[in-house]
Amino acid sequence: MLIQLTVNEYITNEIAAMLINITLIQIGLILIETAMRFFFSFTTAVLGQSVVKDMRVATYEKIINLNLSQFDKTPIGTLTTRTINDIESINDIFSDGLVPILADLLSIVCVLVFMFWTDWQLTFIALIPFPIMLIGTYYFKESINRSFHKVRNAVAALNAFVQEHLTGMAVVQAFAAEDREFEKFKKINREHRNANIKAIFAYSVFFPLVEIVLALSIGLVVWWTSKEALDLHQSQQGTVISFILCLNLLFRPLRVIADKFNVLQMGIIASERVFKVLDNDDFTPADPSDAYTPDVVKGKIEFEKVVFEYNPGVPVLKDVSFLVNPGETIAIVGHTGSGKSTIISLLNRLYHIQQGSIKIDDVNIEQFNLEILRKNIGVVLQDVFLFSGSVIDNITLRNPEISREKVTEAAKLIEMHDFIMRLPGGYDYNVMERGATLSLGQRQLLSFIRAMLYNPSILILDEATSSVDTESEQLIQHAIDTLIKGRTSIVIAHRLSTIRKAHKIIVLDKGEVKESGTHEELIKKGGFYAQLHEMQFQETNPENS
Numbered sequence: 001m002l003i004q005l006t007v008n009e010y011i012t013n014e015i016a017a018m019l020i021n022i023t024l025i026q027i028g029l030i031l032i033e034t035a036m037r038f039f040f041s042f043t044t045a046v047l048g049q050s051v052v053k054d055m056r057v058a059t060y061e062k063i064i065n066l067n068l069s070q071f072d073k074t075p076i077g078t079l080t081t082r083t084i085n086d087i088e089s090i091n092d093i094f095s096d097g098l099v100p101i102l103a104d105l106l107s108i109v110c111v112l113v114f115m116f117w118t119d120w121q122l123t124f125i126a127l128i129p130f131p132i133m134l135i136g137t138y139y140f141k142e143s144i145n146r147s148f149h150k151v152r153n154a155v156a157a158l159n160a161f162v163q164e165h166l167t168g169m170a171v172v173q174a175f176a177a178e179d180r181e182f183e184k185f186k187k188i189n190r191e192h193r194n195a196n197i198k199a200i201f202a203y204s205v206f207f208p209l210v211e212i213v214l215a216l217s218i219g220l221v222v223w224w225t226s227k228e229a230l231d232l233h234q235s236q237q238g239t240v241i242s243f244i245l246c247l248n249l250l251f252r253p254l255r256v257i258a259d260k261f262n263v264l265q266m267g268i269i270a271s272e273r274v275f276k277v278l279d280n281d282d283f284t285p286a287d288p289s290d291a292y293t294p295d296v297v298k299g300k301i302e303f304e305k306v307v308f309e310y311n312p313g314v315p316v317l318k319d320v321s322f323l324v325n326p327g328e329t330i331a332i333v334g335h336t337g338s339g340k341s342t343i344i345s346l347l348n349r350l351y352h353i354q355q356g357s358i359k360i361d362d363v364n365i366e367q368f369n370l371e372i373l374r375k376n377i378g379v380v381l382q383d384v385f386l387f388s389g390s391v392i393d394n395i396t397l398r399n400p401e402i403s404r405e406k407v408t409e410a411a412k413l414i415e416m417h418d419f420i421m422r423l424p425g426g427y428d429y430n431v432m433e434r435g436a437t438l439s440l441g442q443r444q445l446l447s448f449i450r451a452m453l454y455n456p457s458i459l460i461l462d463e464a465t466s467s468v469d470t471e472s473e474q475l476i477q478h479a480i481d482t483l484i485k486g487r488t489s490i491v492i493a494h495r496l497s498t499i500r501k502a503h504k505i506i507v508l509d510k511g512e513v514k515e516s517g518t519h520e521e522l523i524k525k526g527g528f529y530a531q532l533h534e535m536q537f538q539e540t541n542p543e544n545s
Contacts, residue, residue, distance in 0.1 A: 001114060002026060003245060007238030040103065048094035055274065056087050062278055068350045070280065076163055081156045082277050086270035093267030101260050104253035111250045115243065122243060125224045129216040132209070133254065140206040144265050147199035152269050154192035161188055207255065214251040218244055291369040297376040297457040299326040299488030300361050301347070307355035308346060316342050318511045319356070324504075329489040331499035333532065334508035340492045344460050347490075348377055360458070378456030382463035384443040391420055392427040395450050402453050410452040416445050452483055459489045505529065 002022060010018040060083055071079075115123040165172060165181055172181050225240050301324040308317040317339045324330050332340045345351050346358060349365055358365050365373060386394045395410075396402040407427065411417040419442070423429035431437055438446070451459065461480070493499050500519045507514045507522070507529045514528045522529035 001242070002029075004118070004238040004242035007241055009238075044099045045095045047099070048091040051094055052087055052091040055090060056083060059083050059087065059274055059277055062280065066280060067352070068345070076160070078156045078160050079277070080163060081159045082274055085155060085159070086152070086274050089266045089270035090274065091267075092263045093271070097260055097264035097267050101257055101264065104257050104260075107253050108250060111246050115246050115250075118242065119239060122221060122224060122239075126217045126221050126243060126247060128220055129213045132216075133213045136206060136209045136213075137254075140202055141261060141265070143202040144199055144261065145269075147195060147202065148266050148269055150195035151192070151199065152266070152273065154188070154195050156273075157188050158192055161185060210251060210255050214247060217247050217251075221247065287369045287371075292363050292367045293369045293372050294361065294363075297372075298361050299376075299457045300324065300359075301458065301488060301490075302359040302362070303343070303356070304359070305356040306346065306353050306358060308342060308351065308353045310351075316511050317346075317353075320508075320511070320513055321356075322504075322506055322513065322516065324488055324490070326488055327486055328503040329484055329491060329501070330504045330506060331491045331493060331502035332506045332508060333493065333499065333529065334514075337510075338508040339511040340508055341462055344379065344462055344490070344492070347458075347460070348374055348379070375454065376457040377460060378451040378454050378458070379460045379462065380444075380447045380451050384440075384447045386431050386438070386443055386446065388430070388432055390425075390428045390430060391423065391446065394431060395446060395453065397450070406453055407449065410449045413452065414445060414448050416449060419445075448480075448483075457487060459484055459487045460492075461489070462492045507532075 002025065006019065006022050009015070010022065063079055063083065112123070115126070161184070165185075172178060221240065221243050303320050303322050306317055306320045307315055309315050320339070320343070322330070332343060334340055342351075346353055347365070349368075349370060352366075360368070360373070360376075392404060392407055395407050404427065408417060411420055420427055420429070429437075491499055491502060499505060502519070504516055505519060505522055506516045507527075509528060515522060515525065517525070523533060
């Protein structure tokens with residue numbers, strides 16, 4: 001509008017003073033525009049980051065409360081993509097997508113209003129090629145939508161593959177499978193590239209189309225006004241120049257919108273994937289206000305006709321029933337896959353049973369406050385997972401209520417204190433991801449300290465000595481005996497020699513309780529347990545076989 005006024009009134013009439021004033025006004029408007037653009041960009045970026053922060057917290061909170069069955073079915077790399085990459089794309093909706101698109105649409109409306117107000121006939125002439133733009137934009141949108149669905153799926157597949165194979169790199173290299181796995185990676189990476197190329201092709205068609213439509217519009221304006229060029233009044237020259245500038249102001253946002261539409265599409269696709277996680281109803285619900293919160297858990301455990309299936313129609317436990325009185329130690333033995341570790345997972349409410357009931361102190365565990373339930377169950381697993389961080393953080397799990405003195409006392413109890421002090425930094429030594437700088441046996445011993453510190457009413461040892469050598473086993477045997485005193489204990493072991501002192505031994509086979517009793521009683525029966533004992537005795541004493 002200023003340029004139109006300048007050309008029509010001041011340049012043709014050679015009014016130099018007004019030209020200086022108009023120039024100063026334009027400089028002032030540019031400074032105001034710069035300040036407003038800064039405020040706009042900063043505000044939208046802050047909005048996007050705030051949304052990302054809240055959504056990432058909500059997504060991670062949902063993930064850590066999902067039932068373990070979801071982690072059995074969903075690759076970890078996929079959930080990582082949802083939490084990191086996809087949510088970052090949602091940030092782009094606000095900082096580079098939705099809000100900027102609305103601003104550009106407002107700019108387009110203002111330009112059109114000015115054009116119609118200035119010369120409605122010339123405006124209609126200029127907009128004749130506009131339907132081509134609308135049709136092209138529609139097909140561009142559809143093409144981009146399909147392409148970026150494939151792109152996001154390919155990104156998730158890449159993340160899942162890389163995460164899984166980096167974690168299992170020792171297996172890959174031990175079996176000389178590097179070339180085969182590398183070929184798999186190249187195939188997935190190729191699919192990712194192809195999906196992106198399809199999106200690039202859509203851009204390569206659309207952007208030249210925008211330029212052609214702009215050129216057609218400018219050409220029509222020049223053609224329409226040039227019909228009377230010889231008789232054109234000087235006061236109309238500014239209008240022609242103004243319209244050509246307006247067309248650039250009109251099509252520039254359209255090009256930008258098309259570019260930002262990509263961002264918006266990516267964000268929408270990413271948000272759909274994040275919302276699938278947030279809408280997942282297979283999670284551990286919050287405890288009701290009337291959840292059972294006992295001051296003391298005595299430790300009586302009762303399984304009553306428990307049926308459990310990981311996959312529908314494939315029962316892992318079949319009518320399993322047994323009773324453990326407070327302070328008793330029971331052992332569960334059986335072949336691999338018989339359901340021993342499943343019992344431990346069910347007791348911790350990591351999975352939910354299909355039939356039957358599980359009770360602690362005669363109260364169904366489903367009625368317990370979940371935090372109280374798990375605080376009173378200490379678990380030492382066969383495969384000990386350590387997080388990247390210090391020894392003391394892995395022992396206490398960053399619980400501020402556990403002091404360093406208590407950790408030291410527990411470590412001395414199982415004679416681990418001297419070993420820890422020999423590490424660089426002692427209790428502050430960084431064990432690295434998954435405890436890579438410690439041996440399997442050392443990680444196992446750290447888990448014993450962890451179990452002791454939480455002072456649970458119920459103690460579970462799931463193959464807890466299987467990864468420990470004979471010397472280390474002797475070192476911790478006394479600590480185990482001390483730890484199980486006064487506690488209900490469940491011991492799962494392949495080594496039958498470690499469970500002779502159990503008050504009761506339960507023998508599982510294919511998810512069913514075959515027999516139960518003390519070591520001596522089961523040996524006398526000559527049944528399943530006696531056969532297992534005989535097999536292990538022959539393996540450890542081949543000269544007697």
